[in-house]
Amino acid sequence: MKAYTIVGLAAVGALALSACTGGGGGGTGTGPESGGEPVIDGTLNYAIARDPGMLFSPLNASGTLGSVSQWAYESLIYFDADGQPQGWLATDWEQTPTSLHFEVRDDAVCADGTKLTAETIANNFRWIADPANNSTAINLVVPSTAKIENDDKSVTITTVEPDPFMITAIGSQAIYCQAALDDPQSVSTASNGTGMFNVTEVVTGDHLTLERRDDYSWAPEGAAIGTTPGVPKTVVLKIIENESTRANLLLSGELNVGTITGPDGDRLEGKVDVLNSGMLLTGGFLYSQAEGRPTADKNVRIALTKALDLDELMQVSTAGKGERAQRLATVDPQVCQYDAVGPNLPKTDVAGAEKLLDEAGWVKGADGKRSKDGQPLVLEFAWQSKGAEIASTAEMMADQWAEIGVGVNHDGSEYGAFIEKISTPGAASKIDVMWLNANYPVPSALMVYFTGETPPKGNNFAALKNPKFDELVKKANNSTGAEGCKAWEAAEGEMYASADYVPFAMMSHPTFAQGISEYGIEKFAPSTILVK
Template identity: 65%
Template sequence: MKTTTIVGLAAIGALALSACSSGGGGAAGGSGEPVIDGTLKFAINEDPGSLFRPANSSATLSYVYPWAYESPVYFNPEGEPQGWLAESWEDTPTSVTFTIRDDATCSDGTKLTAETVANNYRWIADPANGSSFLGLVVPADAQVENDERSVTLTTATPNSFLLTALGTHPIYCQAALDDPDSTVSATNGTGLFQLAEAVPGDHYTFERRDDYTWGPEGAPTGATPGVPKEVVISVIENASTRANLLLSGELNLSTVAGPDEDRVASALEPYTQIMGITGGFVYSQAEGQPTADKNVRIALTKALDLDALMKVNTAGRGERATRLAVTPPQVCQYDAATPNLPKTDIAGAEKLLDEAGWVKGADGIRAKDGEKLELDFAWQTRWAENAATAELAADQWAEIGVGVNHLGTDYGAFMERVGKEGSASELDVIWIAPNYPVPSVLSSFFSGPAPTGGNNFGAVSNPEFDRLVAETTGSTGAEACAGWEAAEAEMFASADYVSFAMRPDVTYGRGVKAVIQPSGMDTYVTGVTLVNE
């Protein structure tokens, strides 16, 4: 059993944010004196939807909820757990116990208790609530108990990363759990800020909690000079507009991607870069699908120039994906994908397809038993680069006599198509690029039940992968990484999943200085201060 107690400075990513001026970026020069009761201005690219995180897995919400909510632990940039709402913890492959601090207060004035923390996990674990975090954060077979100060979650199935999944999930106060609708457009947490105004689709204004004193050692309180009085998060869909506002000094923080990123990057320094997989696809292994044949999957992958696909998908700003879990906190760091995915080999691809009975016809398209090898390729149009990448992949498959039927749709329609029962029997290739800090969560997309009983969209079945995963679940945290590397190597070598691109999601700042190096989205929230530039 591993026991950890918090020590030293809390690396929650405290900011020193310079007051914006009309000239120049960065934090150089100026008096550095704190701005008393200033306003921090932050922009996001789309509305986050409901602010009740247990029922909303939107990535955009990850930029909003951390202003008001805290978690039992956080991870520093080295991937080491640090205490937050938990004073200490013990973890094994089948259990986690948190000892909850007794001085944290909710924004509604009630005291945070261990029972409330436990109830957060119970809410997710209740199938009647339909939380998308059941099976991802809270295992389906989890049992949750608490006493006056501690919370214990146990599971029959070993899990190497229980601490990471459970410990970093935001904790909502009891009234929010009793009535989730009460925090759809409001907040009720223990964080340094609370929501004062919500205008969905336009802006969310947070106010400082002057009574906040329970941050980890070294973190600012509500009375620390320079902590903003307000944080205004604006919804600005147009990237050019966000870029202009950053460059003119009307915003402090924002993400900017696409063509506008070059001009922002040439003038401003990144505040934080959060890596994520952007390009990848799974081949259907449903019975009767041509891609259920391992050699067909390998052949299709050999036909691709994955480096070229990566450059198109990331607009030249990314790199090849290295493993399943690339987002912070980086508990595991290894490259299982690049050395194991089948290498480009057109002649080898054609030989494998010939041997599998898929022979080119007069029209140049391969066929077997009267059935043409035409791939139904489902991808989503949320980013313009996806369409260009899908077209390039189709061109490369065409060189070996494989046709493609493009099924590109918006995100909502895409999820409806791939998430329905039997979807793997209708689709051959599915664009999927899920991101989460630990591989045990992501493996549910490539093993286990298919929709609607699970997230295995391609009905992938690899017994050797499953065996290797089972062998490594007896270890926790970094100790499990070697086992996961071996399991992923098997998955990539079998072309079960082809992840080919990752790129940083960059938040640019004007006059922003990190007091402690940020390691994730919540790390530029607690500890924000404003200083004169």
């Protein structure tokens, strides 16, 4: 599904094991809400699509890691069904466009037995903001220029530049205990947070095991705690890349929870309940603007985009289950909803594409292939090799570019190698096209991928440079919350019109479940038995 994914807090409610469901997936059955008999000290089997890698999220931007972190770590706030922030580790807060002030609870206890303090919470953000740590979350969660202060009961974060959605990024960040911050390697295959579960075993490429903390008692009112009937004693996160296998295990009752996005979901309809379904951006790519790359020329980028049938690419990349992308931020809670892609992204026009390339000096030779000053127009294309759909889409893009005389060198690699490749300093000088799907609830947080510093100082992987876009982003950042949505729509529109980034597909990601029931606060996700 995704090549580079950041997923914010998008939860669906607490899950309790139920004794009243049979193997074969007869739905979510009964549980605490409906008066059914809960399973005491049971095991919850939950599928994740890939190995999450090292488990310290400030150094690992993997979306899969969020499926692990939510069990062992908590954040300052969560978002309710209406997208409104509610207290978690924070009991109260005040916000302005350039500051956040949190009053924090004093009863949360770390897995190592130490008390979570306001200073440790502040240190989480100091660790991310320190450029020396090379955090993948710097400028995404908190900028390096932020001023971070604390006293015994509160944390205050002040930024130089306004950020209208700052509470989403900062408030949703998983909070690590002090020993983890002091030695991130200590939690690379373990955990040390205040969540209900603790990672006890990691078998690379196969599974992770978490055990319940019976002393967990500081959840928000109405949410499950360690002694709530039906809360599993053990959670096994099984790494199952193949969706057909996930579907089979759900149908047989060997899995309780799994996400199925492709055709296998059809086999589950009417047999296994849909627990949650969220829309994610699943298809998109960046053109490098590094000096010397052909795609640094705006007209070349527009021509290459015009040569593609994006509707067809969307169908292939989503196995016919998706729709055309409309904007950057599609993850709930969505503050802004608009279609900035449709009106602005260059439309398919093969003849127009050829004309633009001719005018840019990239002309066809006798062999039908384009070159300029003796240099052939051959694109270096990096994409993630997970899933037949991505590989097929990449091949189709190459075929469509070949029709206008443009060559492609494919560089497909597995997730970890792909991320390392595009985040290597100087990558934009070697790669012309990068597959990228970045998912987050608000557009402001995603700007780190489209402006600013390149690695290792920033996450602008493709060295994008668009002064008009930067000005529009600055204007949008001076508006708070939904008031700025029109400004963000204009900023995104400029990016798409210039073909800096080309998002073309989004699709629903339903999470199926059997043998469980929802418990407690609607849309609340303690970092434990709740799923996204």
